[in-house]
Amino acid sequence: MLHDTIEDTPTNAEVITLLFGEKVANIVIDLTNIECNIGSCYRLKLSSVDNILQLLAVRDKRSLYIKIADLLHNLRTISHKDIDSQLRKAEETILFYVPLAEQLEMKSAAEEMRSISIKVLNDGNKNGTKV
Numbered sequence: 001m002l003h004d005t006i007e008d009t010p011t012n013a014e015v016i017t018l019l020f021g022e023k024v025a026n027i028v029i030d031l032t033n034i035e036c037n038i039g040s041c042y043r044l045k046l047s048s049v050d051n052i053l054q055l056l057a058v059r060d061k062r063s064l065y066i067k068i069a070d071l072l073h074n075l076r077t078i079s080h081k082d083i084d085s086q087l088r089k090a091e092e093t094i095l096f097y098v099p100l101a102e103q104l105e106m107k108s109a110a111e112e113m114r115s116i117s118i119k120v121l122n123d124g125n126k127n128g129t130k131v
Contacts, residue, residue, distance in 0.1 A: 002024065007032055013028065030063035055096070071093065075113055086124070089117075090117035
């Protein structure tokens with residue numbers, strides 16, 4: 001429930017630490033760092049190696065499981081996004097998050113993410129959108 005708190009609300013890490021403790025705050029901070037460095041927060045263009053290193057640098061690996069669950073939820077509702085956003089998310093998912101889910105032994109999540117992403121990419125190509 002707290003995974004987007006820092007980036008979407010005025011609440012900061014110190015408040016989360018006070019209310020929920022350091023372990024929970026560290027997970028939220030890790031998730032915020034993943035989002036801000038790879039995802040939507042600032043859309044930094046990092047290399048593949050940088051992206052993988054960022055994912056592996058989390059202090060608490062539970063952050064990665066939460067990221068995969070959140071991404072899977074977002075992919076299930078991806079049709080509500082504009083086509084360019086869909087294509088970016090699908091490509092990012094195939095390149096980084098499917099292999100991560102496989103590494104975390106989240107096989108069914110990896111398969112579903114791959115399936116949705118491939119469908120989005122194929123539909124984008126059929127509609128003449130460049131990927």
